[in-house]
């Protein structure tokens with residue numbers, strides 16, 4: 001079942017478009033990671049999905065119904081979707097009262113409230129902390145109490161904004177275990193923003209990549225820092241000591257972040273001279289890794305910068321390319337998206 005369906009969703013802050021999603025569907029009872037560089041729009045998207053901030057434009061369907069962004073309806077939707085913030089705010093009272101907060105707002109009687117809050121604290125391993133002062137907890141404990149506070153409300157969807165960004169290794173493992181436990185309860189969907197690739201691999205069934213506010217597909221993994229310079233006939237982006245890529249976007253000279261879509265990267269065996277795509281510039285590289293994923297082969301290639309691309313199984317067989325081979329790599333300038341900074 002479709003949980004969220006977004007069409008033409010844009011968020012504009014101070015005249016700047018920071019989120020621009022043509023179409024995105026999220027399935028129910030799944031777990032998604034939201035990945036992308038700083039400022040790519042992850043928190044902005046989470047705030048929209050949590051019904052905390054309406055988008056400037058576009059349509060969002062939740063569980064099949066169009067969201068109309070009126071306070072009365074939002075109130076009900078916010079019971080179904082709960083966002084656990086990166087820096088949760090604790091009220092200056094006990095842990096248990098903080099966890100009970102959402103239930104109190106819903107008018108749940110005190111005994112039932114207490115039992116639900118205790119059960120939620122148990123799930124995050126903080127049962128013994130019930131009577132402690134919440135604002136004196138460590139970062140990791142605070143994050144776990146915030147998760148308990150969300151869990152107590154029994155939402156359909158839990159959103160997390162970088163749940164382990166400011167916690168130690170021990171709390172990271174505990175929080176990941178709690179998220180995995182939440183997912184094992186089939187009913188609850190989980191969407192979390194993270195900068196940690198391994199965390200995404202551990203926790204997410206599906207991954208969404210954002211770059212400059214747009215969903216980029218797995219190409220979001222090819223995110224690199226470079227410097228734009230203008231030559232008489234073209235603009236180039238210098239990456240590392242040896243690599244220069246042509247960039248078609250018009251940007252001022254200076255530092256940029258670029259994303260290279262994997263479908264814009266073609267890899268040829270060193271011998272192949274025919275049908276070279278996109279560009280006359282061919283980079284020399286080496287194949288570091290080839291992994292079979294379903295009917296596709298994921299290729300890691302080093303051309304002085306690390307790049308990931310995908311071939312169909314047939315293309316991979318036909319090319320005869322093997323791990324360790326020296327190859328030539330063509331990159332489509334139109335597959336490069338650059339943003340300043």
Ligand SMILES: Nc1ncnc2c1ncn2[C@@H]1O[C@H](COP(=O)(O)OP(=O)(O)OP(=O)(O)O)[C@@H](O)[C@H]1O
Pocket residue numbers: 013014018036037038039040041042043044045
């Ligand atoms: N309320 C706001 N007013 C103006 N600009 C905003 C506002 N909220 C976010 N932005 C801008 O929108 C862009 C996207 O921000 P967002 O916080 O969604 O990115 P992010 O991917 O979550 O980044 P990070 O990984 O650093 O948390 C940024 O350039 C940010 O400065």
